Amino acid sequence: MKKYWIDANIILRYLLNDNDELSPKAKHVMDMADKGEIALLVSVITIAEVVWVLESFYEIAKSQIADTLSVFVSSRGIECEERDNVLLALEGYKSRNVDFIDAYLAQHALSSDADGVITFDKKHFARLGVKIFEAAVFLK
Known part of the structure; x- marks a missing residue:
């Protein structure tokens, strides 16, 4: 089976169905993946985009974004990088009211052998259950 990396604009046109010319083309690509004719590879950076x-331009609620993308990355024919981390990050993004990137980084740290996250944003990371370090700790 042939595999193709998919760009954010295809996902957006498919999910939003907001363009008379491009949305049907995006849907056709997704239908091909659903039928097992092709596999669509999705990077974490594409999910972040x-x-x-969806949040900044279309002003869609975090809960709707998280729920929709969780279904999308779990769909037949979709091969998402670090699917489990992405799904857990989407849940953290939704339930703990943090940025997706912060939720992903925290989940990535938790699932690796890292000792934690160095950040100036203790507020968000504290909600995500990851060990946090301030940069000042390393000045000693």
């Missing part, structure tokens, strides 16, 4: 566009 989709989240950002």
Whole structure:
């Protein structure tokens, strides 16, 4: 089976169905993946871009974005990088009211052998159950 990396604009046109010319083409690509004719590869950075566009430009609620993308990355024919981390990050993004990127980084740290996250944004990371370090700790 042939595999193709999919860009955020295809995902957005498919999910939003907001363009008479491009949305049907995006749907056709998704239908091909659903039928097992092709596999669509989705990078974490593409998911982050989709989240950002849906939240900032379209002003869609975090809960709707998280729920919709969780279904999308779990769909037949979709091969999402770090699917489990992405799904957990989408849940953290939704339930803990943090940025998706912060939720993903925290989940990525938790699932790796890292000792934690170095950040100036203790507020968001404290909600995500990851060990946090301030940069000042490393000045000693």
